[in-house]
Amino acid sequence: MKALRKYLDKIKPNFEEGGKLHWLYSTYDAFETFLFVPNTTSKSGVHIHDARDSKRTMIVVILALVPALLVGMYNVGLQHYLAIGQDVAFLTKFFYGLLAVLPQIVVSYVVGLGIEFAIAQVKKEEVAEGFLVSGILIPMIVPVDTPLWMIAVATAFAVIFAKEVFGGTGYNIFNVALITRAFLFFSYPSKMSGEQVWVRTADTFGMGKGAVIDGYSGATPLGQIATTEAGGFSDFAFHGITGQPLSLSDMFFGFIPGSIGEVSTLAILLGAVILIATGVGSWKTMLSVFIGGLVAVLLVNSFAQNAIMEMPVYYHFLLGGFAFGAVFMATDPVTSARTEKGKWIYGFLIGLVAVAIRVFNPGYPEGMMLAILFMNAFAPLIDFYVIDANIKHRAKRAAVTK
């Protein structure tokens, strides 16, 4: 480490004011602060500071995402080898998934961070860490077969138009990863929904070659129930891609077709535990999303007319992006309500709207993305009313004493 420090000190003058590479200062600074804690000391105000900084916060979120990412990768392999009817070892499945997902992660990071670095450079600011999380979220919420160029275009669009035009990390109104997904969803609907996109049937870099078996169907469980002809939930059964029945435990552990991040409820819960224990994610938001969902489902169940309206609440929580959205998307502090009371309302309405979209919109069985984006827009309004109560109460106090 000492040699590295010496090297950094040696090249630093090139990047400082007057140096040849001064136009790359933000980039240099990003790498230096990644390697070493900056030794700038306080000039005004408090003389001591908490050890937690923006980097630490983002790293914790990434850590919380890792279980879901790993299980998701394994599931990509599992579904693939099921589809081509081959029985292979655990590690082979995982490795196949890793190879399939890694290029997407690389593309999302290279494009997103590239734009962030360039803009920080132009604004002569430090590079903010926000995209470290968005960059890993994006591959986790898109279908595994999304072409890389689409991810690149959508990421660029989201980073520029959903974040940087508003002023960068901390100022955006909508969740960047969800805007990426929404962009893909509305631009390339055929690649984002339906039966063909959730399971990778082709080989990855020559690995896992094979023909798809007869009777294969790649529909997600939510897709199945949204399009079913069954009259009620009791006449309906979820099935896997080879037609095998799906149990609740398959849904809980994540052995179903779906986006990489959303399939394993267990891994998401593990992430939730990390976020709550470290205080990085708000348990109030998470809990209230589930409460909102519960209330909505119970309401819909009470006057159910078809299978999806009859579907019990635990299926809603286990399937699709409900849990993933509640834990990792709704809790994004920048786009969420910022007051504590506001978080209860914000989360509750996300759960409510998500279920409403799922149940009443058969063309689009996944409601979480739109519900969160919708509530992102309303978060400032919710905060406005929470804060207004405080303002009124202060004004009243002043009026009484006069």
Place this chain on the structure above:
Amino acid sequence: MANRIKIKKGLRIPLLGEAEETLRGRVTSEYVRICPEDFHGVIPKLAVKVDDAVKAGMPLFFDKNYPEMLFASPVSGVVTNIERGEKRRILYVEVKADSTIQYEDFGKKPVASLSAEEIKKSILNAGLWFLVKQRPYDVVAAPTKEPRDIFVTGFDTAPLAPATDFILNGSEADLQAGFDALAKLTTGKVYLSISPKIIHKGLRDAKNVVITEFDGPHPAGNVGVQINHIKPVNRGETIWTLNASDVAIIGRLFNQGIVDLTRTVALTGSEVKQTGYYQMVIGTQLNSIFKGNVTEGISLRYISGNPLTGRKIDADGVLRAYDNQVTVIPEGDDVHEAFGWASLSPKRYSAGCTYPTYNKKYRLDARLLGGPRAIIVSNEYDKVFPMDIFPEQLIKSIIAFNIDKMEQLGIYEVAPEDFALCEFVDTSKLELQRIVRTGLDLLRKEME
């Protein structure tokens, strides 16, 4: 039995270097320096020239807006230097101190027999008015304004703060005289806040005041928090605030007829070899208590005051006007810590849970430990801000300088020190106290 208010939000930062409760003697220095920047809101006009002889209690300068507001010399001697900085701003007035202090005689006056006007005049004349501060704006109180109430905080919860019981030892009579004087200055009440741990008779059994007990972590000892819980400041109202140790100095003026700006000062901090308490007047140079008593070989930060709100001083700096504490911590600019974001080092302290917590005391340095960012994490300030105010939204309204919003959100109730803990825990490493200070100053300019 005093009314008790429990403060739940806040933070006790476990720092190394608490002062040992031993009085290590009196410190004097050849030169004494008074820095006008300590007296916020005051525009100093000199009352002396270089080579003038002064006695303790005679004015060194006065306020341009209130010429009756004098600022006393803490020692007798000869004015040797008036140091000016940019735009001829006075940095300090230096007095070469006599070996024994000659006091200007103001005459002993029993407080009970004085009118409010006489008391105010005595304090102004004696150059002690700066001890009275006001809300809104957290500046030296405007003597012409009528305060709704006066609030005195009788304990200090800041990190490494001196024990109030100890520093006020023996000043029971002065305290009571001070409270009696303050009680005459307002048509409202004098509120004294103490912690459950305070046993000092001059505080616990003080007469002529309304005593409230505050139980909880820092910032429970901040007068702003106490006001917010007892009787918040509304738009158009003015209240005055003091520390108990400053009340004793005012009481001393009436009891003894002299200006004695002696404070009992705690020498604290992780880099101090032998901590303890020293008696000294304000403006005393501190190099004699630092010499040979601090860690050698690393760069150090000397602070007059506590690590949250204190002022950075040099190794030969002086005790600032309002401080009962001097702190020495590592500067940290010579430290290069690798991969801080991944660190599990027990040396790193965080109020949140992103680091493992150890039940120990920490040696923290002056590094920011991160780069400045936009406000990202929510509910971070609220956790250490026990007032009925939304701190984050107030900060944002100050940055935007939206006067209506600032008023609505409670700007008149706060002082920069109330945001010190927010600034400490802030993930975005923003200079919140400076933001609040600037906002208050601009607002005062607009409103007055």
